[in-house]
Amino acid sequence: MSIEVGPRKRRPVPGPSVGEPVREPIVSRLRRNAPLLQLASVIALLLACGITISGFVSKSSIYSTLILASFLGVAAVGQTLVILIGGIDLSVPALISGANLISTWLAGKNWPFGLVVVLVLTCATVVGLVNGFITHRFRAPPLIVTLATGAVVTGLTLGLTDGGQVSGSPPGWLTRFSSPIGTVVGIGIPPVVVLWLLIAILLGIALHLSGSGRRVYATGANEEAARLAGVPTERVWLGSFAVSGVASALVGILLVGFTGQGEAGVGDPYQFLSIAAVLVGGTSLIGARGDYWRTVLGALLMTLFTTLLVGHGAGEAMQELLTGVLILLFVGIYGREQRVRDRV
């Protein structure tokens, strides 16, 4: 039963003051919030890879690992926001594969690639907005809604491209952007890794210090209370899902540069991995607990773990199984639900 208090339209509250926390000393905040377990795990996995996999300690193989982590990290940008507001987005792989196919398909028809990128990202934004609108306005479960929109996107893109048969190839700048031998202003770092770093810094700051970030946490903690406090929760929902759509499509386009071709099903592994990166980082499915920097660690952790397994010749079944166990372990530590007896 919702109780309407006062008029529905409220005066907008100036951004930064919404839910302004009481400042506590930065050291004690770090001690309480720092993802030490994840950090230790990443270092341990790095050492394990370096010691047990011959040839891992080389510039090209470390860059390759970082690039794979970047794809996962960018794919998990929207997933982080959506999980922070208490939702989940299962349309991520459909949008990655879809953007991957459509951009190659249009490139094969000699469309200018800049236009293709704008078009694909716009379509992905629309899908994200639809996800956000349906889940917010109709209170429908995000899990089912995003699965359904994902199916629609997959069906449409496969139908358009005749089952994923695309012949286009990416422009040279995109290949260099996603390649381990790419450079940024002359420095030998793959541009896609730099892009991820920039996203991580900006999104991290936005979540922690800006009014928009506060509104995201407020919506995730208690949507009804946030709405009554003047947070435009519908805009927060729409925005988060839209970001998720755009980030997924971006990964799809970047993957064209990485693999050099369009490929149906290229996004499939990201279904589980994008959620896993968020949860392993320590962001909780309950909402409002966690941030994007944790997801960065989660993405590194998942990528290194997969590298370790592949390096030791684990088959696909074994990889899936052990990854599943890893996630249960971390979720068991961070994301557990309350006992029923504690909710009485």
Add this chain to the structure above:
Amino acid sequence: MIATRIAPLMRRQSTFAVTLTILLMLVNVIVQPAFAASGQIAPTLGTLAPFALAGMASTPAFLAGGGGIDLSIAPLMGFTNILLVTKLLGTPLGSPVLAVPILLAIGALVGALNGVIVTRLRIPPVIATLGMYFVLSGVNLDLVPNPVSASPNWTDNLAGSIGPVPGALVSVGVPLLGWAWLRRTAFVDALLAVGDHDATAFSAGMNVDIVRIAAYSLGGMIAGAGGIALTGLVQSADSQVWGDYVLVALAAVALGGTNMAGGRGGMFLSLVGAMSIFLLENLLTNLHASAYFIQVAYGGVLLIAILLGARTFTAAKEAR
């Protein structure tokens, strides 16, 4: 006078799915008159059976509430299909008297494992069952990298007919009878109470965890039956074919009108939901729609079902 009779009917959960099913049935018969021919009924029902069982198997996890969902139903159907064809058929364990109980038990066991992870480890159901989904799909791929066709066996009758009786009436009918029987016991009452409000059920002295574990395990058992029906249909062990049932399983529940937040609904509703999806697919196939378009239609139907059911969600959320 008529309006007062129709109004309560409109509010019933099942009205939408039943109406849709009847309409689609009529359109199917108009487009393809042979659809209703007596020789066609048994094979048609045989194709329907895995749809119906996938939807029915997904139902208990939703009913149990607390964000309950079982995404591992479809790969579990694939797993039992593969076990039956590659491990049981052709061995002494392959006779229906032994194979059916073994597969149902394996299904129930996997379901129970889901239930234990959800209730005892308190891992959100989405994560637990998505994890199980990937574990099972990995194992399936490991067992049969390429499809293995089955030698002639008894499951063929399930997709066709057993004497004069369509085999699907047995493979779907027996689980339905089981559910009908369970509804007369305290179990379904407990399940609905837990799904409606677990804290209240707990305060009333119910063992919430055991009820939920039983719900997941019941779903797994019916997925086992679904795997057998699937084997009857495809007559091979295939690590891909179950993929078609992932969305169907959820859409059947949503279309049927079971409340996905828990506490209201049942397997008969999901059966009706599955029938309307099956009829829709049949219609689109007969109109020569591409497989991709059929997938778009599944997604669309799922969305429409959710939008139509949206009022129940709102009611359930506001009650919290």
